[in-house]
Amino acid sequence: MIESYQKYFPVSWNELHRDAKALSWRLASGAPWKGIVAIARGGLVPAHIVSRELDIRLIDTICIATYDDQTRGDAKILKSVEGDGEGWLIVDDLVDTGQTGRIVRKLLPKAHFATVYAKPAGREVVDTFITEVSQDTWILFPWDTEPQYVQPISANQLKAG
Secondary structure, eight states: OOOOOOOOEEEEEEHHHHHHHHHHHHHHSSSOSSSEEEEEEHHHHHHHHHHHHHHHHEEEEEEEEEEEESSSEEEEEEEOOOOOOOEEEEEEESSSSSHHHHHHHHHSSSSSEEEEEEEETTTTGSSSSEOOOOEEEEEEGGGGGOOOOOOOHHHHHHHHH
């Protein structure tokens, strides 16, 4: 895990669905969208939920690799989209440092950018989000986890004390 992350915020499938649906409610009052640009990979599931809720059938992807759970590196655009984004809705799961978001903003400056979760360092990059989490928190998305036994908080505190 990247060293700056000290907390974990586990998100279940039900919680992600609820939060993506809440994002859809916020976006429903916006202009009629031409379509959605999902930021792959994390934005694919939230984009699907938003597309269903807003009855948007046209979905494209932009693919940018910036980091994994071990390292953060230079961004690589693996797949882009055409146009300036006017009338389009960009959807991602999370804005963290804002690195990916800034790249997407340059590529699609007229699009509306929405994420389910936002951290302070990247919050200004997005137009709409649902939940803010602290910068030192690693969000454990349901596609990254498996159910397993976890020590109670009190047991961990006894070991540390």
